[in-house]
Amino acid sequence: MNNEHDHKEHKSHEAASGHSHDHERDPAHSHGHEAHGHEHDHDHSEHGHHHHSAEAHEHEHKTHFHDPAHAAEFDRRSTMTGIRASLTEKMIEMLALNGDESVLDVATGTGRVARPLSKHIKSGRIVGVDQAFAMLDIGRQHKDPIPHYEQSAGEADKLPFKTNTFDRAFVSFSLHHFGNSAGVVQEVLRVLKGGGRFVVLDPIIEEAKDSVDVALEAKINQVFRRTHGDSFRFHTESSIQRLLTKAGYRIPRSNVLSFGFNQEGMDGIPTGRHWLEAAEEVEREAPELAARLKKNYFTWHRHDDHVHVKGGFSYALICGVKPS
Numbered sequence: 001m002n003n004e005h006d007h008k009e010h011k012s013h014e015a016a017s018g019h020s021h022d023h024e025r026d027p028a029h030s031h032g033h034e035a036h037g038h039e040h041d042h043d044h045s046e047h048g049h050h051h052h053s054a055e056a057h058e059h060e061h062k063t064h065f066h067d068p069a070h071a072a073e074f075d076r077r078s079t080m081t082g083i084r085a086s087l088t089e090k091m092i093e094m095l096a097l098n099g100d101e102s103v104l105d106v107a108t109g110t111g112r113v114a115r116p117l118s119k120h121i122k123s124g125r126i127v128g129v130d131q132a133f134a135m136l137d138i139g140r141q142h143k144d145p146i147p148h149y150e151q152s153a154g155e156a157d158k159l160p161f162k163t164n165t166f167d168r169a170f171v172s173f174s175l176h177h178f179g180n181s182a183g184v185v186q187e188v189l190r191v192l193k194g195g196g197r198f199v200v201l202d203p204i205i206e207e208a209k210d211s212v213d214v215a216l217e218a219k220i221n222q223v224f225r226r227t228h229g230d231s232f233r234f235h236t237e238s239s240i241q242r243l244l245t246k247a248g249y250r251i252p253r254s255n256v257l258s259f260g261f262n263q264e265g266m267d268g269i270p271t272g273r274h275w276l277e278a279a280e281e282v283e284r285e286a287p288e289l290a291a292r293l294k295k296n297y298f299t300w301h302r303h304d305d306h307v308h309v310k311g312g313f314s315y316a317l318i319c320g321v322k323p324s
Contacts, residue, residue, distance in 0.1 A: 082268065083259050084173075085116075087315055091170060091201045092117050094253065094319050100124045101167035106156050106188065107174040114149045121148040127166070129154045157183035161191045168197050173270075175202040175240065179231030185247045185320070194324035198249065203270065204256070204316045205234040206296045216282070216289045216296070223278040224271070237316045249320030260312035261298070269313070276300060276307065 091113075095103070099122035105114050108128025118126060126149045154160040156171075157180045169188045178184045188198050208214045217234070225232045235243075237256055244251055266272025279300050282289040294300075298311020 083270065083315075087201055087257065087317070088113055088116055088172065090255075090257065090317055091172060091199050092120060094199045094255075094317055095168050095170060095197060097121065097124075097168065102127070102165065104129065104159075104161070104166040104169035104188070104191065106169060106171040106184070108151065111146050111149055111151075113170075113172045115146050118147045118149055124148060124167075125150060127152055127161075129156070129159060129161075157187055159187045159191050163190050164193045165191045166196060167193055168199075170199040170201065172201045173203070175200055176234050177228065177232060181233075181235075181243060182247065185243050185249070189247050189249060189320075189322055192322045194322055196322045198244075198320045198322070200240055200244070200316065200318045200320070202235060202240065202316055204236050204240070204314050206314075207236045207238060212288060212292050213296070215286075216292050219282055219286070219289060220275075220278050220293075223281060224274050227274060235316070237318070240316055240318050244318065244320040247320075248323065250323060251318065251320055253319045255317040256314050257317065258312050258314045262310040264306055264308055266307075266309060269309075272309075275313075276309070 095117075097103070097117075097120045099120060101121070101124040103117065103121070103124065103126045105111070105117075105126055105128040108114060108130045111128055114126045114128055126146070128149065129152045152160055156174075156178060169192055171184070171188075175181055175184070185198070185200075192198060205217060205220065206213065208217055221233055224234070237254060241251055241254060261269055266276050269275070275297070279290070279293055279298070282293055294311075297313065298309050301308045
C-alpha cells in the first residue's frame with residue numbers, strides 16, 4: 001500500500017494547465033473548452049439533495065430533486081467527459097480494486113460514477129445510496145443497466161447498512177453539500193471493513209493564509225448558498241484531511257489536481273456560473289477581495305456582452321483507510 005503523503009505547492013494560474021500537485025500531468029485536459037462538465041451536469045450533487053440545511057432550503061432542494069422530470073433531465077445531461085471523466089478515472093485508480101469488492105457509492109444520484117466504476121468489478125457489487133427517490137428511480141430505468149449495481153434509499157449520515165459491510169467507499173462531488181460532513185465520514189467508517197478504503201473527490205478552495213482569504217472564502221460560500229442551500233461549504237485539502245483523521249481514518253495518500261482554462265465565458269467549467277457571480281459581486285463591493293480572487297482563482301474581463309476568463313480550479317482526491 002502506498003504509505004506516503006504527497007506534498008504539494010500552491011499553483012500559479014499561468015501554470016494551471018491540468019496538472020496534479022503530486023506531479024501527475026494530464027495535459028489532455030489543460031483547457032476549459034475540453035471540460036464539458038456543463039453547469040447542469042453538475043446540478044444533482046451540486047444542489048445537495050442529500051444534505052441537511054435549514055428547513056426551507058431542505059424542502060426546496062428535496063422537492064427539486066424528487067421531481068422525476070428534473071431527475072430525467074439531469075441523467076440525460078450527465079455524460080462523463082472532460083474534467084469530471086479524468087477525475088473519476090483517477091478516483092477509481094485510488095480505490096485500488098481487484099474486482100471482487102463490495103463498494104459503497106455515497107450520494108449515487110442516477111449512478112453516473114457507478115457506471116465507469118462497474119467496468120472494474122467482476123464478482124463484486126456496487127451499492128449506491130441516496131435519499132432522492134426520483135434520482136434512484138431514473139437510475140433503475142436505464143435502458144442499459146449498470147452491471148453489478150444496486151441501490152438503497154438513505155441519508156449519508158445515517159447509512160442503512162450494518163457495520164463492517166463494505167470493502168471500499170467513495171463520495172464524488174458531494175462532500176461540500178453535507179451539513180453534517182463529520183457524521184457522513186464517521187458513518188462510512190462504521191460500514192467499512194477493517195482495512196477498507198474511502199476515497200473523497202471534491203472541488204476545493206485555497207488554504208486561507210490571512211484575513212483577506214478568510215473574508216473571500218466567506219463571500220464565495222455566501223454566493224453559492226443562494227442556489228445550493230445553507231449547508232454549502234467549500235472545503236480545503238487540509239479540512240478534508242482533518243475530517244477523516246478526526247473520524248479515525250489513516251490517510252496514505254492525498255492529491256490535488258488542478259485544471260486550467262482560458263476562454264470566453266464559463267461554459268464547460270463546473271459551477272462556473274456561480275464563480276463568475278461571486279467574482280463580479282466582489283468587484284462591485286470589495287476591491288481587495290476581487291484582487292485576491294484574481295490571484296487565487298481566475299481573472300475576468302468583460303467586453304460588450306461577453307466575458308473572458310483565465311485561471312484554474314483545484315480538486316482533492318483523498319484516500320482514507322479504516323484501521324484493521
